[in-house]
Every structure is written in structure tokens, then in C-alpha cells.
Amino acid sequence: MSDRLHPRLLAQVHPGIRLPAYDRHAHGIGIVHLGIGAFHRAHQAVYLDEVLALAGGHWRILAVSVRSGAVREQLHPQDCLYTVVERSAASARYRIIGSVADVLVASANLTAVIAAMVRPATELITLTITEKGYCRSAAGGLDLNHRDIVHDLAHPEHPRGALGLLAMALRQRWRLAAAPPTLLCCDNLPENGAVLKRVLLEYAQHVEAALAAWIEREVLCPSTMVDRIVPATTADDLAIGAHAIGLNDLGLVKTEPFTQWVIEDRFAGARPDFAVAGVQLVSDVRPFESAKLRLLNGSHSTLAYLGSLAGLSFVHEAIAEPDFLALLQHLMHSELAPTLARSPDLDLVAYQAALLQRFANPALQHRLRQIAMDGSQKLPQRLLEPLRARLRAGQPFAVLALVIAAWMRYALGRDEAGAEYEVDDPLAARLAAIAGMRGAGAGAVQLTAAFLQLSEVFGEDLPRNPIVVTAVSRQLQRLLTHGARAAVRSVLAELRIEQ
Numbered sequence: 001m002s003d004r005l006h007p008r009l010l011a012q013v014h015p016g017i018r019l020p021a022y023d024r025h026a027h028g029i030g031i032v033h034l035g036i037g038a039f040h041r042a043h044q045a046v047y048l049d050e051v052l053a054l055a056g057g058h059w060r061i062l063a064v065s066v067r068s069g070a071v072r073e074q075l076h077p078q079d080c081l082y083t084v085v086e087r088s089a090a091s092a093r094y095r096i097i098g099s100v101a102d103v104l105v106a107s108a109n110l111t112a113v114i115a116a117m118v119r120p121a122t123e124l125i126t127l128t129i130t131e132k133g134y135c136r137s138a139a140g141g142l143d144l145n146h147r148d149i150v151h152d153l154a155h156p157e158h159p160r161g162a163l164g165l166l167a168m169a170l171r172q173r174w175r176l177a178a179a180p181p182t183l184l185c186c187d188n189l190p191e192n193g194a195v196l197k198r199v200l201l202e203y204a205q206h207v208e209a210a211l212a213a214w215i216e217r218e219v220l221c222p223s224t225m226v227d228r229i230v231p232a233t234t235a236d237d238l239a240i241g242a243h244a245i246g247l248n249d250l251g252l253v254k255t256e257p258f259t260q261w262v263i264e265d266r267f268a269g270a271r272p273d274f275a276v277a278g279v280q281l282v283s284d285v286r287p288f289e290s291a292k293l294r295l296l297n298g299s300h301s302t303l304a305y306l307g308s309l310a311g312l313s314f315v316h317e318a319i320a321e322p323d324f325l326a327l328l329q330h331l332m333h334s335e336l337a338p339t340l341a342r343s344p345d346l347d348l349v350a351y352q353a354a355l356l357q358r359f360a361n362p363a364l365q366h367r368l369r370q371i372a373m374d375g376s377q378k379l380p381q382r383l384l385e386p387l388r389a390r391l392r393a394g395q396p397f398a399v400l401a402l403v404i405a406a407w408m409r410y411a412l413g414r415d416e417a418g419a420e421y422e423v424d425d426p427l428a429a430r431l432a433a434i435a436g437m438r439g440a441g442a443g444a445v446q447l448t449a450a451f452l453q454l455s456e457v458f459g460e461d462l463p464r465n466p467i468v469v470t471a472v473s474r475q476l477q478r479l480l481t482h483g484a485r486a487a488v489r490s491v492l493a494e495l496r497i498e499q
Contacts, residue, residue, distance in 0.1 A: 002242050005078045005096070005249040013096065014246040020081075020098030021053040028058030029101050030272075032117050034162050035128040036063035036071045036103055042084050042230045042255040044126060044186060048099040050277035059272040060101040062116050066129070066162055072103040074251040082251030083241055087363035093257075094244050106165060110158065117169035118178070123270045125169075126184040127196070128226075129162045131377040132426050134189070134199050138456035142202035153206050163203045170204070170219065171211050180218040182268045186226045188297055190289060190381050193223035193264060222264035225289040227296065229256045229358060231366040258358055262288045287343035294336045295348075296355055298382040299328055302399075303359070304371035305406035309416055309484040315366040319359040323488045326497050329356070331399040339389035373424035375407050376431070376457050384458065391465065398471070402491050405475035406484065408451045412438055416483045427454065444477035 003009055010019055031048070033040060040063070048059055063080075065071050075082055080100040086093045106113045117125060127133075137143040142163075144150070152164030159165050166183070173180060183200075185192040197219070204212035233253055241252045263274060265281040275281060282288070300315070306327075307318030318324050332352045340348065383403055390397040412435045413423045423431055434450045442450075452463035452472075462468050478487040492498075 002246060002248045005081055005083070005245070005247040005251075007079050007081060009247060010096070012246050014244065016094075017083075017245050018093075018095040020049060020096060022056070022098070024060070024098045024101075027052055027056065027060050028121060029060045029062050029116070030058045030121055030270075031061045031124045031126060032113075032122050033061050033063045033126045033128070034066060034165065035130070035133070036065050036100075037128060038233060038253045039226075039228070039230045040126075040128045040186070041082060041097070041100070041251070042253045043226055043228045043259060043261065044128070045097055045099045046084055046095075046259070047261055047274070047277045047279055048272065049095075049097045051272045051274065052099055054276045055273035057272055058121065059099075061099055062122075063100050063103045064113050064116075064165075065103060065105045066133075066165070067105070067107050067160065069105045069108065071251070072105055075100065075103050078249065078251060081249075082253070083245060083249045085237075085241060085244070085252065085254045086257045087254055088257050088361060089363055092244070092363065094241070096245070107160060113165065114169050114172065117165070117181070118172045118176070120178055122181055123268075124184055124272075125166065125181050126186055127162060128186045130187060130374065131189060131381075132374055133162050133187070134195060135161065135163060136195070136199060138459065140195070140198070142199045144206075149203065153203075156207055163200055166200055167204050167207055167211070170215060171207065174211055174214045180214075180220075180268050182271065183219060183221045184224060184263070185221065186224050188226075188293060188378075188381070190293060190385070191223050191286065192289070193221040193285075197221040218268070220266055220268040222266045223285040223289065224264065225260070225262040225285050225292055227260040227292050228258065229361075229364060229366060230254070231364050232370055234365070254364070256358055256361055256364055258354070260288075282345070287341055287346050290340050291346060291348065291351060293381050294340065294383075294386050295332055295352060297378065298336055298386065298403075299332060299355060299359070300371045301375070301378060301382050301407070302328060302331060302403045304368045305375075305403065305410045306484045306488060308368045308372055309406060309409055309479065311415065311417060313367060313369075314362075315359050315368060315371070316362045316364070318368065319356065321485075323485060323492060325356075326492055327399060327402075327488050330492075330495060330497055331403070335390060335395075335397055335399050336386050338393075338395070339386045369421070369424075372410060374426065375411065376425050376427045376454065379404070379407060379457055380459075384462065387468070388461070391467070398491055398495060401468075401471035402475040402478075402487060405448070405472050405479055406487075408447060408472070408476055409479040409484075411435065411451070412447075427456075430454065444473045444480055448473035448476050 135146040148161030152159040185196040303318040
């Protein structure tokens with residue numbers, strides 16, 4: 001059994017493993033990050049590690065887990081060092097990251113978390129709390145009925161959600177007449193900075209109107225686009241990593257070689273020298289975020305639902321099937337890319353080709369079920385907004401209809417072999433109620449109508465559009481009757497696409 005990764009044992013790390021190229025303790029903490037999951041550790045923290053090595057500055061990260069103590073248990077005994085392994089079909093490159101200074105759990109140490117967010121030295125508060133963490137309503141504003149919002153507005157000094165934490169910290173900074181931080185959302189939401197500002201303002205209005213006015217006037221929330229595929233780490237990954245580096249690392253994360261971070265260059269105060277680490281600072285993030293949300297994330301969801309129904313486990317398995325590949329190529333080229341605004345900084349044809357190569361990487365072992373979770377939160381921006389664009393333009397949407405139907409079929413909680421599985425989704429109880437209709441004999445038309453009544457997913461417009469209702473129910477019937485592979489072949493035949 002190897003020793004646990006720790007700064008005092010770095011001399012034992014095997015040759016060829018990249019170590020932090022700076023004295024960690026010579027750099028202060030300038031960033032508080034909410035949501036210290038695998039993605040943050042494989043993406044933003046890696047960029048900050050590069051910034052510290054190349055440009056220095058007080059830009060280490062105090063990471064905050066809002067509820068769970070799991071990541072703190074992984075990292076704290078290691079003085080918050082951890083390994084990122086970049087895997088391709090040809091190689092695996094290991095790198096130990098030192099940019100995380102500490103991990104706190106808000107539910108256990110609220111006072112320290114708020115104090116860190118209030119410190120004048122904290123210039124940035126960044127977030128990766130997933131789409132559901134913003135507690136949005138169907139209309140896109142704050143969901144006042146969300147259990148976290150109900151709790152936090154009733155107990156503003158003891159928040160348990162990210163918005164409550166932000167509001168509490170900003171209120172203290174405002175009362176101290178301290179400079180505002182920049183809030184940087186790094187989640188997959190269109191115009192994510194504007195989304196964060198809107199829900200935070202609505203929350204603050206219910207706390208104190210003057211606080212909301214200060215946030216609206218002083219706090220900046222630049223939009224960002226983040227792109228890197230980060231599958232869940234397995235026990236096998238940890239064992240392989242221990243052998244590769246010579247020490248046990250319970251915080252190891254795996255990812256692909258590709259990485260991208262685009263930030264709207266609009267900050268309230270100081271910021272790291274992001275550009276030295278390869279971050280793109282731009283005036284308008286929207287072309288990048290729309291392309292990523294629709295082409296990458298939309299394609300991922302397509303493979304997740306159709307592939308899972310077909311009995312597949314991993315992204316690379318799904319993309320290896322000629323029918324699925326042909327369907328995805330048509331979806332990207334003919335139904336998604338035409339809905340995107342053109343930008344001279346973004347080659348959409350090259351981007352699509354690169355995505356297909358990334359999806360085919362067998363070393364990532366990216367599970368379809370991981371992508372499939374929280375579908376009710378992901379579907380609107382990934383697939384339903386492109387659908388609306390196609391409708392406005394009077395253009396066909398056969399593959400989009402199939403993928404929407406595949407989400408509905410997946411949400412029934414039973415695969416084509418009859419095996420049950422958990423539908424991991426904020427609307428799980430309501431989805432289970434609809435699935436119960438299937439057991440009572442409901443067919444595709446009734447099920448489609450029931451799913452479309454989920455207004456927080458489909459809005460008020462799509463359920464009233466007979467073209468959408470007919471197209472989706474037709475594809476759901478195919479999936480229920482013939483299965484995912486046969487449904488894909490039927491759509492390809494109708495589109496006259498040869499594999």
C-alpha cells in the first residue's frame with residue numbers, strides 16, 4: 001500500500017509526473033469557489049495552477065462544498081494536492097495540482113466560508129454548482145417555491161444554497177463598504193453571467209431592497225464558456241493512478257487532453273493573468289457558449305439517451321456504432337449548427353469534427369448515465385432552444401424530435417431489456433408519476449402529452465404546437481415499439497442518410 005499524496009512526500013513521486021512549479025505558500029488566496037467537484041478540479045483549478053506557475057499572484061483557491069464533505073475528506077489529508085490525468089487513446093499524462101489551498105464545507109463551517117467570501121483579498125467568487133443550483137423557475141427567474149430558496153429566505157443567516165451564501169456574503173461586504181467581488185459562473189447555461197445576476201438580484205430583493213440595488217449597480221457577473229469532458233473517477237482509476245505516481249491520491253480526477261475557457265473580459269477589480277494560461281478573454285462569449293451547449297452538450301445528451309436505451313454504457317461505444325454516428329453528424333450539421341450565430345473566431349465545421357474525435361476517445365470511459373442525469377435541467381438549452389429556432393425558420397427537426405422522445409423514453413426508468421434504473425433528476429417524482437401511466441397502459445400519445453405538461457422544461461409554447469406534439473409522439477412510439485437502434489435507422493432512412 002502506497003503512502004497518501006502529501007507535500008512532504010513529493011520527492012517520492014515517480015519521474016515524469018508534473019509537479020506544481022511554484023512555492024504554494026508564497027501565494028495568497030484570491031478566489032473562493034463554490035462547488036468543488038471533479039469538473040472544477042480538472043478545469044478552472046488547472047488553469048489557475050498554470051497562472052501561478054507562469055505569472056504568480058495571490059490566486060490560490062479556497063474551495064467550498066455547499067453540503068457534502070466528500071471532497072474535503074479526499075483532499076484535506078493531502079494538503080489539497082491532487083492529480084489530474086489527461087487520457088487519450090495513445091497516452092496518459094499525470095499532473096499534480098497545487099492551486100487549491102483548502103476545502104471548506106458550508107453546512108459545517110458557515111462562519112469561515114462567509115468570512116472568506118467577505119475578505120477584501122477575495123477578488124473572485126466562482127461557481128460550478130450545475131444547472132439546478134441556480135433554482136430557476138420555468139420563466140427563467142428565481143423559483144420562490146424551491147426548497148432551498150424557501151429555507152434561505154426564512155433563515156438568511158443560515159443559508160444552505162449557493163444563492164443564500166452569496167447574498168449573505170455580499171450583504172456583509174456592502175455593509176462594510178468593501179469593494180465588490182466579481183462573480184464568475186462556470187456552469188453550462190446560456191449567458192450564464194446574466195442568469196446568475198438575475199436570480200441573485202431577485203433573491204436579494206426579498207432580503208433587502210438596498211442590498212439588491214448595490215448588487216445591481218456594483219457587482220459584475222461576466223459570462224463564461226467552459227469546455228472539458230470530465231468523467232466520474234472510478235476505483236480502478238485511483239488504483240492505476242497510485243501505480244503511475246507512486247502515491248495514493250483519493251482526489252484524482254481524469255479528463256481529456258482538450259480544454260477551453262472563454263471569459264467575458266469584464267471584472268469589478270483585479271483578476272489573474274488568465275491569458276498566460278490560455279484562457280480566451282473576449283467581449284462576447286455568446287457564440288462560444290451557444291456552440292458548446294448545442295453541439296457538444298446537445299450531442300452528448302443525444303448519445304446518452306439513445307445509447308443508454310440501446311444497452312450501451314460509454315460515449316465511445318455509442319459513437320462507434322455507424323447508425324448513431326450518422327445520426328449525430330446530421331444533427332450537428334443540419335439541425336444544430338444552422339441555429340448558431342456565425343463568429344469569425346469560431347470555425348463550426350472544424351469544431352464539429354473535433355467533437356466527434358473527442359467523443360471517440362476510449363480512454364475516458366465517459367458513462368452515458370452520468371451525462372443523462374438532470375435531463376429536465378439540461379434539455380431546454382441544449383435541444384429545446386434549437387428546436388424553437390428551427391420552428392421559427394420553418395425548418396425540419398426530425399432528429400431533435402427523436403432525441404426529445406428518447407429523453408421521455410429514458411425517463412420511464414426501464415431500459416429495452418426491461419431492467420429498471422434510477423432516473424437521477426430534480427423532477428424525479430413527477431417523472432415517476434408519468435412512468436406509472438405507462439404501467440397503466442398509456443401509449444405514446446398520452447405519455448408525450450404528460451411529459452409536455454412539464455412547463456419548467458417545455459414552457460407554454462411547445463405543448464400547444466401540434467407539429468411538435470405529433471413529431472415527438474411519433475418518435476416515442478417508435479422507441480417504445482421497436483427500440484432505439486431501429487428508431488435511429490428509421491429516421492436515417494426517412495432522411496435518406498447512408499452510413
